[in-house]
Amino acid sequence: MILLSNVTKTYPNGSTALDDVSFFIERGEFVFIVGPSGSGKSTLIKLLMHEELPTDGQVIINNKDIGKLKRREIPYLRRSMGVVFQDFRLLSNKTVYENVAFAMDIIGASRKEIRKQVPNVLSLVGLSHKATSYPRELSGGEQQRVALARALVNNPAFLIADEPTGNLNPKVAMEIMELLDNINKRGTTVIMATHAKDIVDTMKKRVIAIEDGKIVRDESRGGYGYEN
Amino acid sequence: MKIRGIRYFFSEAFKNIFSNGWMTIASIFTVIASLLVFGVFSVLTVNISGIVGDMEDSYxxxxxxxxxxxxxxxxxxxxxxxxxxxxxxxxxxxxxxxxxxxxxxxxxxxxxxxxxxxxxxxxxxxxxxxxxxxxxxxxxxxxxxxxxxxxxxxNEDAINKLVTIANYIQTFSLWIMIALAIVSVFIISNTIKLTVYTRRKEINIMKFVGATDWFIRWPFIIEGIFIGLIGAGVSIGLVIGGYSLLTGIISSLNIGFITMKPLSEIVTLIVCSSLGLGAVLGGIGSFISVRKHLNV
Missing domain, CATH: 3.30.70.3040 (Alpha-Beta Plaits)
Incomplete structure (x- = not known):
């Protein structure tokens, strides 16, 4: 579970990115976080990943106040969540297989576990046949699938997606959404920040709308609610 | 630590070393220069205190x-x-x-x-x-x-003068060594900084996938230690070569009162202290340059 309790984030330059934000996300939920650019979506994602700390209030993940984590505990928090970004962030000198295996290398998985788990997750995202390709040989949609495979390979409880379809055409974007929905149905909590109206309207999932750092709407089975 | 982890750290370290070859070579030369001076002054110090000791014994x-x-x-x-x-x-x-x-x-x-x-x-x-x-x-x-x-x-005037000179030389060489150590750390850290910079994307990915700080740090530290050890190896060769040449010349000149320590007596000192110092300088240099990038 994820709980934000009266979270305020003010940056050193004085701008307030989040203002008294509270919400609760249950295990297994699929949640869209929507809002215009500069509304505070990215800050919210950064708070969840412990890239930024709240100025006020608490971020609680799996019953732990992550503001109180020691520096050496942060990596273990991040292992409980997979992350994908708009720009994919793949390593260009590594193959698809190596990019995914890398995430397992880092947490000290054995070679045997890696050989078993990487093909599994590649088949989940439908990229088994591209295992030996390099990112530059792949389309945008395929690259995002690799990023998803990497995010999922260590079986995280949460998947955090920051504008995952931002660089993709609508058809490919819908394929990625289908994949995220499948992942969610397998039990992973999915939190996705986006301003893709069509996607949010089609999916009929919980929507948390942020504007000027405040939650203006939080409804289950909602729509985007803005005209882009 | 698991064997697999260690193998990973070393292979990453060596990839780094070869991918910025020129900076690596420049760093190695700095280490050689520092350790060469270190070696010369250690040999000098050892010999002077040897001579003072002999004179004390016969006083x-x-x-x-x-x-x-x-x-x-x-x-x-x-x-x-x-x-x-x-x-x-x-x-x-x-x-x-x-x-x-x-x-x-x-x-x-x-x-x-x-x-x-x-x-x-x-x-x-x-x-x-x-x-x-x-x-x-x-x-x-x-x-x-x-x-x-x-x-x-x-007849202590002569002895006192010698002891004073020996003390001056020891203090002077200590300061020279400290200054050179700082310079070496600075240059090694710049080399590693270059590696860190070219791999910042990878480090960023490692951070959000949940790599620990030490997991990210080790390859760079090994790279630094390796640079230090190579530099130490070359400087050891130069110091020992130079020393045996010098002892040869001095014994052929037949100057009675200067008795240099035999090479065998200083080899262990030079080898161990140079390798140790090289490794430490390299390690510290890397540690400094990686530190900034870990704070994400």
């Missing part, structure tokens, strides 16, 4: 006994000298022995001294060696107060 105070003191009195004074603090040993040389030595030392001409045989003008004398040379002043004051001691002869 003697000559205590002359009053001519009026009889045979038993001379013995008693000897006991008193030996019991004095800081005196390591005292050897009696009687006036007859001195006379005979003197005469024998003159060879055939010595017979001219025969006329003094019954009226020996020389005094009985103790040759006194000390434990700690730096306290010789105090010891001499005590010895002077012993009844029957006529005169004390010493």
């Amino acid at each position: 003697q105070i000559l205590v002359y006994i009053d001519d009026k003191v009889n045979y038993d009195g001379v013995r008693t004074i000897g006991e008193e000298i030996k019991e004095t603090d800081n005196v390591s040993d005292a050897t009696l040389i009687t006036k007859d022995e001195r006379f005979n030595n003197f005469r024998d030392g003159m060879g055939p001409k010595g017979t001219t001294l025969n006329r003094f045989e019954d009226d020996n003008p020389l005094r009985d004398m103790y040759m006194v060696t000390l434990d700690d040379l730096s306290m010789s002043e105090d010891t001499i004051k005590v010895l002077e107060r012993i009844d029957g001691v006529d005169e004390i002869q010493r």
